[in-house]
Amino acid sequence: MKLYIAEKPSLGRAIANALPKPHKNNDGFIEAANGDIVTWCIGHLLEQAEPEAYDPKFKKWAIADLPIVPEQWQLVAKSKTKKQFNTVKKLIKSAETIVNAGDPDREGQLLIDEMINFCGATKAQKEQTLRCLISDLNPSAVKQAINNLKPNLDFLSLSVSALSRARADWLYGINMTRMSTIKGQQAGYQGVLSIGRVQTPVLGLVVYRDWEIANFVSKPFYEVEAKLNTQAGASYIGKWQPSDACQPYMDEEGRVLVKGLAENVASRVKNQSGEVSKDKSTQSKKSRPLPHSLSTLQIEAAKVFGMNAQSVLDTCQSLYERHKLITYPRSDCRYLPKDHYKERGSVVDAIDTISDKLSAFTGKANLEIKSSAWNDSKVGAHHAIIPTSKKSSGALSQNEQNVYYLIARHYLAQFFEPSVYAEREIHTLIQGGLFTSKFKSLIDKGWEVLFNKQEKGEAELTQLPMLQKGEQVQCVDAQVIEKHTSPPKHFTDATLLAAMTGIARYVTDPEIKKILKETDGIGTEATRAGIIELLFKRQYLQRKGKAIHSTEIGQSVIKALPESVGRPDMTAVWEQSLEQIYQKSQSYNQFMGSVEVHLNRLLQDTQTASFQGLAGKGKASFKRFKKGKRSAGKGKSAVKSPRAKSKA
Structure with a gap:
């Protein structure tokens, strides 16, 4: 049997x-x-x-x-x-x-x-x-x-990687939650302080962003725009590009912070002649987007339809299990096996039947095109999320229609040509200063016919006159434009998910940052949505419209804990180690040994940390806490366990 x-x-x-x-x-x-x-x-x-x-x-x-x-x-x-x-x-x-x-x-x-x-x-x-x-x-x-069917032993390293993650998360969550809860209750906090090796750094991302916004001081910076007239009477605008000599007066993003410098440039070039040093016209092709992974789907659904990550995952599960309209949804891959290419006709036919928004485009798809999405070498245990060939769907909810549309649109895009842009760049030299003018225009929509402008947020651009290298122009006016630096924006579901998948941007150690550019971030495709929702459930985060804010409790937790607990460096390195275990370049014992060493150090740091900021906060969720059943023997703190389970 x-x-x-x-x-x-x-x-x-x-x-x-x-x-x-x-x-x-x-x-x-x-x-x-x-x-x-x-x-x-x-x-x-x-x-x-x-x-x-x-x-x-x-x-x-x-x-x-x-x-x-x-x-x-x-x-x-x-x-x-x-x-x-x-x-x-x-x-x-x-x-x-x-x-x-x-x-x-x-x-x-x-x-x-x-x-x-x-x-x-x-x-x-x-x-x-x-x-x-x-x-x-x-x-x-x-x-x-x-x-x-394949031998199950071929997947042993995948199983060991998962086992390593589960046990390391247990060690970290159980021990850090107990230490933090005891310390918090000693300071007057009511309830359990749940700590996890993924959830707490995600909380840290939001808290540090909120603090950055709260403490932000806007600074003025200055640009110079020159109005230039050609000999034929046409005009165009050139924007000053500061030279290396201006570096002492600029910030790290290349913005000029000294108004006098900008005013001096404007006065020097006004009413002066200039010369066109470059007028280059090119065409560029923009490749079609790859099919979706779960994270990219969640990010796009948040942007286009305002859906949160958990809602997207739940909708995907329904489309997969109940309706059988999409492939396995908890995928971190954006590529497809070459063998799937032969099913393209039936899949496009299914899209035509199910998606009213895309039915007008299915007939225009060129099924002879084979995009870079079909690549066996980049497909692991699972492939990108795509529609199935099933045509009958029954009634779909609005969320199901929306998510199916996004999945099908990225699949259908594989059978359209790249979009083509005309690009133009003019360099004008005035009194030794460089002024640039750029223009970009979509001349062949290609796959972008599937993506409307409202979703892409493209700005209208102004046409530039035709010029020749060496042509003389006249600067008839030059203006100093004062702008102000803006604070970073609060996280949303889309941007928080993007931060979790592109975690290297938030890592402080340059060596770790370099390593992590090759990893998939923190958490997994299957757990990221749950982690975010868990932080809301534990009253660490709250929503204000589409924006995600940290609560007083969430901020107090990050402030109390050792800084490394609320930063993504450690957990991101863990994710890399788990991938190495799967690839057989690191052993289970090596990984677990390093986890125990690091855990001991964190527990010592947490024991000496101050949790006074949590005094009077929280709410006892368990009767045992309400009864005040705490005990302290021989100077050691102890509390009755609420049997609260810590998650990543």
Whole structure:
């Protein structure tokens, strides 16, 4: 008997639908006509054991007991899904061949592997276990995946990477949350101070941005614009480009801060003749955008439709599991396998049927074009999110229509030519000063026909006169334009997600910044939305319109903790290490050893930190806290555990 273990019931049913009929539906599994069985987890059937499972004394939170580091890690079956756990366990024991059909990502790999190991599979069963990678729930795609099973051992490093992440997050979250909570309560805070190796740096991004805005002092800077007349009577505007000699009077962004310098330039060039030193016309092509990953989809949906990250993820899950209109959504990849190219016709036909906004363009798509999106070397465990070939959708909600439209639009763009721009640049020399004039115009929309101007926010540009190199012009006027520096903007869902994926911009250490430019940021495609929502739930963040602000509690937490806890440097390096474990260039023991060393240092720093800013804040969420059950023995603080679980 071949046993397929899916991550969720919806995936299990999709697998069963691709197996020989008739089927026999049982409690927690489906049996196919050929004897194969499909069962499923309900998300995680197992979870990390609580600290008190290792030692009853850990039920009380005491600084003296930290750090808590298990010698032998333990998993326990979740009580809410114990019935399904027992079903899967029984089936594993009787299976001839096991197929890991977890979602095609790091967590999906580990989730099923843990069940196989925990439920007592034999060594032979483990060695013969197969892997089924399904990213499209439509019957033809599922059958193709079932016919292309791979050895599960080929994905061992992916599972080890996920295990490393889960255990490191447990160590960090449990220990730092306990230390911070005890210290906070000693200072008069009510409740639990949840700390996580991803959530706290994300909170830090918002807090530091809010502080930067609050403390921002606008400074004036100055530009010089010259009005230039040609001998033929045409006119154009040139903008002064400060030379290297002006560097002492400029900021790091190249803005002139001394008004007298700008005024001197304006007076020197006014009513003076100049000469055209360059007049260059070129054409440039703008490549079509790649298909979406989850993060890029969430960012675009926030910009175009104002959807938050969690809403986009939930909508994607519905489009994937319920409607089967898109491929696996929790993807960090923007490329497609070359084999998918042969399905382009049926996918475009499906888009024509389902999306009213795009049906006017499907007939114009050139299906002979093969963009750079089809690249096997850049596809890992999963590929970009694209529409499936399914044409019948049933009724879609407004959110489902909007998200499908964004996914389908990026896919359809692959079959349109690049857009073409005419670019013009004029350099004019006046009294030794350089003035530039630039023009850019869209002359062939290409793929941009799918993207309207309102979404792109393009500005109208003014045409420049035709000139010749060496031509003489006259500066008839020169003006000093005073502008003021603006504070950075508050984060929104879109910009916070972009910050998490492009975290290198917010890293202070230059060496780490250099390394992290090659990584995918902090958190994963599957967890980023949940992390953001978790910060709102814990009253660390709040929304004001589209803007995301930190609360007093959130700011007090970052202020109290060691600075490194609220910065992304550490967690970004962790993400790189987890990728190295997957690529087999770093071991589990190396990574976990470094985590323990760093954790010890952070706990020491947190113990000596001041949490006085949290006095009087918070609200006890658990009766045990309301009763004031705290104890302190021999100078060591201890509190009753609220059994609050810390997440990344």
